[in-house]
Amino acid sequence: MYDFEFVKPSTVDEAVAALSSEDAQALGGGQTLIPTMKQRLASPTKLVSLLGIASMAGVSENNGVVTIGGATTHADVAAAGLGAVSTLAGNIGDPAVRNRGTIGGSLANNDPSADYPAAILALGATIVTNNREIAAGDFFDGMFTTTLEEGEIITAVSFTPPSAASYQKFEQPASHFALTGVFVAKTASGVRVAVTGASEEGVHRWTTAEDALNTNFSADALEGLSVSPDGMIADLHGTAEYRANLVKVLAQRAVASC
Amino acid sequence: MPKDNGIGASSKRREDVRFLTGKGKYTDDINIYGQTYAYFVRSQVAHGTIKGIDSTAAEAMPGVVKVFTGADFEGIGGIPCGWQVTDRNGEVMQEPAHPVLAQGKVRHVGDPIAVVVAESLQEARDAAEAVDVDIDELPAVVDMKAALAAGSTKVHDDLTSNLCYDWTLGGEKADVDAAFENAHHVTTLDLVNNRLVANPMEPRVAIGKYDAADEDYTLYTTSQNPHVIRLLMGAFVLGIPEHKLRVVAPDVGGGFGTKIFHYAEEAFCTFAAKAVGRPVKWTADRSEAFISDAHGRDHVTKIELALDENGMFVALRTDTMANMGAYLSTFAPSVPTWLHGTLMAGTYKTPHVSVNVRAVFTNTVPVDAYRGAGRPEATYQLERVIDKAAREIGIDPITIRRQNFIKADEFPYATPVAVEYDTGDYDATMNKLIEIADIAGFAGRKAESEAKGKRRGLGINCYIEACGIAPSNLVGQLGARAGLYESATVRVTATGSIAVMTGSHSHGQGHETTFPQVVADMLGIDESMIDIVHGDTSKVPMGMGTYGSRSLAVGGSAIVKATEKIIAKAKKIAAHLLEAGEADIELADGQFTVAGTDKSVAWGDVTLAAYVPHNYPLEDIEPGLEETAFYDPNNFTYPAGAYACEVEVDEATGKVTVERFAAADDFGNVINPMIVEGQVHGGIGQGIGQALLEHAVYDSDGQLLSGSYMDYAMPRASDVPSYVVDHSCQTPCTHNPLGVKGCGEAGAIGSPPAVVNAVVDALADLGVTHIDMPLSPNRVWSAIQAAK
């Protein structure tokens, strides 16, 4: 790790100001950023911790909309009684990771194998930042990339609870990240199926499955569909064909357990 | 009633008090006044010529004490290999130089090129980034077959090829070939024994220290055998007389074989301590461990089994390529040969066995012994081909094994592959397995799994291993460049408490608990009066260390011999105190009694007399009570057992879950049943890891793809079931005084074939006949698709 400055502001405005200096970077739970810095693969000159900003932590419900603060830990989401979203959060990493890692950090990082992006996309959630609101569909922009601007902070995520939802994660044997994960949600605007871990484009929706499920919400409705391995990730743990298979199997299991 | 003291008692591991409360003292916990920190610049390419190293910028950086390169080690010995294998034509193996720091070329990712020594680790690391190494990259050879092909790039320019040796063992080729030609059935199997990284919890650490006034050196290191390091490094690398070199291996957080070997970092820190006039400390981080600790396994094998019409084995033929990596690590040549070929007969009476092994250099990290070392590779291929044969000819896997077993009344049994098993009872362990694994209930459990939509399979495996790695006479003939005995000193104090100095090294095995049980039992005193001293060449007379499940069988036997000498002398003293004849003195429960009388003195009276010799026959007996013994056995020991594994397979995803695992082992006599069970549990866990999860994967350029825990899958608690283990079948070893055989590696040897046999059983009706380890979900799914 190289030397850096550390600040822990207590308001979003202060954090935004602190982040305006060159090579400053936001720090959530540090579960991704700190290991990267230890390996000297990242070298911010200033870390701006978001964990001192009270308004960014915690889960609330207002007029049927759930809001999760951007600095809320996975453990807190797991304990918030949010159905499939809580189950998902409760299976991220291990207790140490869940007690530090935050939803804002996970979404900003947009690891192609991360869990939250599948939920956020399937729920059609809104990502709230210090200066705008971004629809989930406009937020993810390929592996490790989002449409966040330099210095922009995710202050919250909000969504309308689905009438039914399930997340099926198939763990990569070494990291226990999602080798592939599928989140199925019945939302007011129809069924949404989001897939993480599989595509070289990062998290994405499987719209063919959504169409089939909107007509017939059952695992059988997906039986006749096939998923193309084209553009799927191939690595040590899974070929493109294997991931394509998992997308379908996990989607069917998610529907069955909704 | 279970014993609560001495041999057979499940005494609690006394060392765990410090390990579990964070009070262990590991090498990295040692900090010496004035120490400096070393950071290694390692090759990032698998093969290349070093055109130049410019360290001027690095030398000018803050805190830098000195930058070392290969030039500083010119004329200094390289890292020696401790075993010389002679090939099928009577020629010795090809043995390349293994410099401490690269000389002109780099040969694997991680090969050390330069080292920065600085005031702090941070400064050393900063400066290491400024060391400018100019390398001309060369094509890398990673695949063994390609490495042996004519015209392949050579890992070592001065060797004739990438072949280290072509070795053979067993029957005459003509006899074996004839047996195959006349056989009723031949089963053939091509398989890979996957390359593993040992991953002990504690990474390697070395601290070198030099005292200019006395001209002596101290090395603190994470080693399984400090005396061996003293010998290898002192005599072959740095030319330091052994009495001027102290090697200390304090608490060591797991070894699994990879901490047996002498490594460049140890030699570097010792050498550099004198060069900079200050102690030098190096601590590996996990990423560095992946590319600098010796790896394990990595065999590619073709095995053939010939059977008669009744399913009796008539001949076995096996041909293996064994990866040595880029250099020969300390015991590397012995692993695929004498620790592998000699076990190819297994527990069976196969009359003809022929083993061929070609050891191959590649541009990868050196490969050496890893828990089981050669014996898991032998067991895996043998037990896989037997299972395949059983299915092909339609015999039940238990029956085919049982009918080919060496029977209990046929010992000692000389196999066609150079070893003689002293004792065993393979039917007994199989019977025990059938009971504890509830084989009879399998059909019911299979039906339950099927009702849930899962396939279920049962895998059986029998293993035998050669443990108590020693007989110096024998290993000398086989190419060992060292003797493999063990020593012990039993030092009794005036008040009767005892320190036992042992050459065995404990890095998790529980010696501090088990060894006192042996001495306490012999003397009839409480275990708490006895402490073990190990891991320091200045305190222990000599030692060959801990590996090959040898500590109790060899080291424990040396302790027995030394304690016998103590008893003999103590009886003399007691006879004097009791005014009786020495021959009439009996020792029981810590009391010396004149046979047939009630005249006795206690252990403490005798030890006090030895050190306060006021009324003492000085003309006949020396004062004091301390004895040393060396023990060198005349054979290996042969633990054996039968294992059963039940798995469920999710056909849609290929995911395998281990549902049940049972192990019936024959370890001979057992000193501490709880510790034995713990060793078996750990071994099975590592074996399941090899079978389902672990894999060190290189790409064709020689980059290690699975170089972190993000990609190298270690077994976790959730990957293993609750085990049923039994060691009640006991045929005591016939040639060591404790009748013990060793239990440290059994689990890792016996479990991988059981797991793979179970998965293949679950998928057999689809037509799956084999899947290479690790049986990852993707591999299992692909095998199912291919069979469909």
Ligand SMILES: Cc1cc2nc3c(=O)[nH]c(=O)nc-3n(C[C@H](O)[C@H](O)[C@H](O)COP(=O)(O)OP(=O)(O)OC[C@H]3O[C@@H](n4cnc5c(N)ncnc54)[C@H](O)[C@@H]3O)c2cc1C
């Ligand atoms: C052992 C281990 C196992 C894991 N397993 C899983 C798993 O199974 N599934 C999974 O999904 N993830 C897993 N993770 C990742 C984990 O969920 C991380 O916590 C998460 O990816 C990053 O969150 P963080 O709060 O720690 O962010 P940090 O590491 O602090 O930051 C990550 C990035 O996000 C930026 N950032 C942080 N907060 C914000 C914000 N509010 N607004 C804008 N930018 C921000 C930072 O600048 C940085 O670029 C694992 C991590 C570890 C170490």
